[in-house]
Amino acid sequence: MTENKSFDGLIEMDAPFYESVYAQVALIPMGRVCTYGKIAELAGYPKASREVGLAMSRADEPGLPYHRVVNKNGTLAPNHAFGSKALQRGLLQGEGVAFLDDDHIDMEKHTWPDDSAVEQMSFM
DNA sequence: ACGTTGACTCCTA
């Protein structure tokens, strides 16, 4: 009994924070990016921005679009993530994300959740 | 249980 360590595909983690992070990341639509701090905030830990990065590093969940998570400054993750910045950039560009430079995303257009989304929700 | 770690963010120079 108490075989709670069954890693038969799904990983039972005792970390609600991490699960919340993964859930938020999974909600990021294509062509959009989100910051670590924003995800931490949405996850319920507004100051745990660093832990979001940890969660990404430790994430083994396939299909999780964590390449859409970038720094608040619009710069991509360090080179050791994704194998290289170029790879992350390619993934984002493939989704329609505009870059101001090789390492800078146009956050004003692609940050999510976006304030312009509020306009869409308005019935006006 | 304590100390270290880190894909962060903010500030100063």
Added chain:
DNA sequence: CTAGGAGCCAACG
């Protein structure tokens, strides 16, 4: 632009 320091907090050994 780069470099350094401080604050922050959960997971991990």
